[in-house]
Amino acid sequence: AQSVTQLDSQVPVFEEAPVELRCNYSSSVSVYLFWYVQYPNQGLQLLLKYLSGSTLVKGINGFEAEFNKSQTSFHLRKPSVHISDTAEYFCAVSEKGIGRQFYFGTGTSLTVIP
Amino acid sequence: GAVVSQHPSRVICKSGTSVKIECRSLDFQATTMFWYRQFPKQSLMLMATSNEGSKATYEQGVEKDKFLINHASLTLSTLTVTSAHPEDSSFYICSAADRGPVYEQYFGPGTRLTVT
Numbered sequence: 281a282q283s284v285t286q287l288d289s290q291v292p293v294f295e296e297a298p299v300e301l302r303c304n305y306s307s308s309v310s311v312y313l314f315w316y317v318q319y320p321n322q323g324l325q326l327l328l329k330y331l332s333g334s335t336l337v338k339g340i341n342g343f344e345a346e347f348n349k350s351q352t353s354f355h356l357r358k359p360s361v362h363i364s365d366t367a368e369y370f371c372a373v374s375e376k377g378i379g380r381q382f383y384f385g386t387g388t389s390l391t392v393i394p
Numbered sequence: 395g396a397v398v399s400q401h402p403s404r405v406i407c408k409s410g411t412s413v414k415i416e417c418r419s420l421d422f423q424a425t426t427m428f429w430y431r432q433f434p435k436q437s438l439m440l441m442a443t444s445n446e447g448s449k450a451t452y453e454q455g456v457e458k459d460k461f462l463i464n465h466a467s468l469t470l471s472t473l474t475v476t477s478a479h480p481e482d483s484s485f486y487i488c489s490a491a492d493r494g495p496v497y498e499q500y501f502g503p504g505t506r507l508t509v510t
Contacts, residue, residue, distance in 0.1 A: 323398075323504045324501040325501075382440070
């Protein structure tokens with residue numbers, strides 16, 4: 281089974297500053313990678329996904345992530361955050377060809393400070 | 395496209411009663427549906443995986459007799475919490491995957507269950 285680590289449980293950042301949310305996974309097999317955002321009392325919304333090809337993936341709301349196979353990482357970045365980005369962010373991994381199960385990280389709470 | 399709904403969004407029930415939560419794929423056929431449980435400020439914990447017309451596969455530690463899952467059609471799965479207790483209070487989220495590539499799940503908005 282996969283292990284997905286989000287090292288930062290809470291990240292406070294000032295408005296308009298850049299942010300990086302870190303995600304590392306354990307598998308040595310080929311994977312699909314996802315970042316989701318969750319607002320209070322809501323379900324998960326897909327921000328972006330890596331399936332294959334270019335290692336730099338662009339998503340919605342100005343977010344992007346870079347897949348680094350050698351470091352088994354998929355860090356999420358945004359060059360300038362807004363108040364509305366305050367939410368919980370989850371990294372998820374799915375193993376290619378091994379069913380549909382998603383393995384989720386423990387989440388990072390992003391708080392944008394005005 | 396790829397919208398998943400859940401009903402109800404919130405439910406309060408008394409200890410000892412049962413409650414049913416519905417998960418529907420609105421614009422696609424969901425061959426596989428997943429049920430997750432999320433405790434406050436924690437990640438999603440997969441409870442079970444269900445394929446249409448088959449029995450659900452439960453994760454280790456999840457009581458199949460307590461959390462009954464039915465996936466009777468390609469657009470509907472239900473989770474019934476039987477004889478609910480306060481410790482069953484949680485946020486339950488379903489997701490659905492279609493017949494396409496296996497790599498994507500579409501998540502519902504979640505159901506907040508409170509057992510008093």
